[in-house]
Amino acid sequence: MTNCEHCGYRLLDDTAVCPRCAGEMTFTVETLAPRSQPSKGLKILKWVLISMVVAVLAAVAVVVWIFNSLGPMPSFG
Numbered sequence: 001m002t003n004c005e006h007c008g009y010r011l012l013d014d015t016a017v018c019p020r021c022a023g024e025m026t027f028t029v030e031t032l033a034p035r036s037q038p039s040k041g042l043k044i045l046k047w048v049l050i051s052m053v054v055a056v057l058a059a060v061a062v063v064v065w066i067f068n069s070l071g072p073m074p075s076f077g
């Protein structure tokens with residue numbers, strides 16, 4: 001049995017917000033029972049993808065800069 005830590009209202013076990021005073025509970029079952037942590041591989045993969053995108057953009061910028069520094073392109077025809 002859980003009571004609201006703000007107003008003492010009797011709450012259901014899976015209630016995260018008090019229906020009477022709308023105060024958030026800090027001692028819910030979810031907080032006490034540790035969930036399975038999200039794998040860090042996904043986070044690393046996200047940063048790898050971001051790094052690749054940045055690298056590709058940098059490469060494109062360098063290529064564009066080189067072509068611009070070479071002057072006007074020779075016309076074909």
Ligand SMILES: [Zn+2]
Nearest residue numbers: 004007018021
């Ligand atoms: Zn309450």
